[in-house]
Amino acid sequence: MFLNPYFNKKNQVISVSQIQASAFAKNVAQDFNPIHDVNAKRFCVPGDLLFALTLAEYGLSQKMTFKFEGMVGDNTPLVFSEHEEKDFTVCDDKGKPYLTVHRSGEVTHCSTQTEAFVRSYVAFSGLNFIHVLVPMMKEQGVMVNPARPLIIYESMSVDLHTLVFSEIRLSLVDQALKIDGKRGDVTLKFELHCGEKLVGTGEKTLVLSGLRAIDEAQMQQMCEQYEGFKLAASA
Template sequence: MFLSPYFKKELQLVSVSAQQASEFAKGVAQDFNPIHNVAAKRFCVPGDLLFALVLGQYGLSQTMSFSFEGMVGDGVKLVFPDSVGDSFTIFDDKQKQYLSVERSGTNTQCEVQIESFIRSYVAFSGLNFTHVLVPMMRKHGVMINPARPLVIYESMSFDLVSFDFNHIELSLVEQHLEIDGKRGDVTLKFELHCGDKLVGTGRKTLVLSGLRTLEEGGLNEMVERYESLRVDYQGV
């Protein structure tokens, strides 16, 4: 499985080092959020890697939903039981809860399908900040705190109408931002295609914290900082 370099498993305990998490964020998801940098004071494992590890361990089900409830730190030992039901929760070895999963319908363990699904979805996530959230903030005249930019991955879900695919492409079809004081709730709806055939739909929700009135200088600085991390990593 292509995820092998990004985690360590001993019996039923799965852990992700800061280096592994950072490599996944940058190398697979093209996500340069500084919170995934190895030396970040508020470092956390990408939610997309947790999502990917669940699919790698338990397969891809026709209908799935993921609710993210905690930020996983460097080397935290997560319990991944050998078998689970249609509703389960990922805890650490101290019983702290991080992720709740519900699933139903047909389940596939096909590595080709699972890898394509993961790669397509996390690549979409990696583009969220510069291609989706920044234009959305400009449109609504708000921005997150440039000194402590925090975007919280809240949930994602999807429904597959067909398993007749070896390759999936994801496209954003709807986006919405609801503002309540300093909080912004973002909903992104997407479609999953194999060629010209629709194979599924899904949605992702994010929370923008510390909203304030838009200042172009501050927003541009965040974008430039994000872009510089990409350039430094890719060497282009």
Template sequence: MFLDDFHCLVDDRTVISADQASRFAKRIAGDFNPIHTPGARRFCVPGDLLFALVLARFGLSTRMSFRFLAMVGADRPLLFREDEQGGIGVYDDDGKCYLQVHRSGETTHDVEVIEAFTRCYVAFSGKNFPHYLKPLMEQHGVMFNPRRPLVIYDSMGFSLDRLDAETPSLALEDSSLEVIGKRGDVSLEFRIDGAGQPLGTGSKKLVVSGLCNYDAEAMDDIVSEFYRLKAEDAEA
């Protein structure tokens, strides 16, 4: 399984190192969010890696919703548990819940289908910045603090018409930003296709913290740094 390089199992716990988390963010998602860089003050495991691990272990269902409740630090042992109603939770040994998953409808455990869906969703999700967020922030005249950029994964969900698509694709349909003081709630609506045919729809919510006035020069510097890191990683 392609996720083997991005986590390890210790007894019945899943452990993700800072290096594994960072490599998943960069190599699989194309996500260069500073909070996924080893050594970052507020380092956290990408939510998309937890999403991918859930699908790999419990399958892909026609309707699923994911709620991210807390940030996962490096090397924290995690338990992936399913309850009697089919809900899934990701917990640490203290009982703290980091992710809640609800699902319904049919479920497939086809490894190829799950990997294809995971890869296409994570690649779409990794475009949060600058592709989706920059135009929204510019439109509303706000941006995250350039010295401490913080964009947090809040939730996502999707509904599929069928589970047999081996070459799915995702495309942004609509986006919005609601500014609430120093906080911004971002909503991304997406379309899911399979072999050129409609397959389903989904949505994703992000939270941008520490909003300040939009600074075009500062934003240009951040975008330039994003592409510098991307090019540097491609050469590694």
């Protein structure tokens, strides 16, 4: 499984180190959010990695909803049940919840299909900041704190019309940013295609914290810094 370098597993307990989480964010998701950097003050494991590990453990279901309950830290022991329940919560060894999952419909454990789905989805996530979130913020005249750009993955849902596919292409079809004071709620709707065939739809929600009036120079600097992280990682 292509995820093997990015987690540790003993019995049914999975943990992710800062180095593994950062490598997944940069090498697989192309996500350069500083919150995933090694030694970041508010480090957390990428939500996309937690989502991908869940699919690797329990398979890909036709209908799935993932709600993120908390930020996973360095080497947090996450308990994955041996039983493939339809609804479950991934908690640490003290019972603190981090991810609630609801599933229904048919399930596939085909590693090729799961990897195709994960790679397509996380690649889409990696493009969100520069190509989706920044234009939306500019349109509404707001920006996140450039010193601490906190963008939190809140939830994701997907509805697959079929599990018959060998590759997946994800495309954004609708987007919205609702502002409430210093908080911004983002909704991204997407479609999933295999070739020309529509095989599913989905929705992702994020929370932007610490919003303030836009400063074009600071926004540009933040974007350049993000691109700099990307270039440094690929060097």
